[in-house]
Amino acid sequence: MTFAELVAGSVHDAAPALVGWTLLVDGVGGRIVEVEAYAQDDEASHSFRGPTPRTAVMFGDPGHLYVYRSYGLHWCANVVCEERGRGAAVLLRALEPTHGLDVMSTRRGLDEPRLLCSGPGRLTQALGITSEHGGADITAPPFELLPPVAPVEVEPSSRIGISRAVDRPWRYVEAGTSWSSRARRAA
DNA sequence: CAGTGGATGCTCT
């Protein structure tokens, strides 16, 4: 299954299947360990009330990036899923840093590996993703996607930071990872 | 370690 085929399917299948892929931007990045699925029929999704100038990308082609500003200062990156017009996307919430640790440390202004990519705002800062990448094809340079080298076990849980549809278990975290955004407690 | 609140800008009501 190629990445393009994967994200063309249901967002509820694509989201857990993205865990374990490695995402690089200009050779810098890491393994995806935490994501959340957002569907159009989903009160917590930006696409819930239909397309707007901000969310137009969500209703475009799968495999492209929907980037939005969060709380006025952070960028958050999503991979558009399903076919055109569906308004479905997967929010990238955490990576296990594997490539370009030094570059990410500089961009983040800290050395602690655990804090480089463990959060949606953190990983965009570490990878240099901004609104300039909004609408870009994530399967083309400067992006690079490497498939998992071994089967990945994924556990569903509730999504974080939302106030509606809180009960839907559409957050997917790699089992046993210590790199997720809620792994602040020691292992 | 847990809990709180400030920063900061854009979208939609």
Place this chain on the structure above:
DNA sequence: GAGCATCCACTGT
């Protein structure tokens, strides 16, 4: 004018 798909510093134990 409210409300965020957040992060960090600071407080009090």
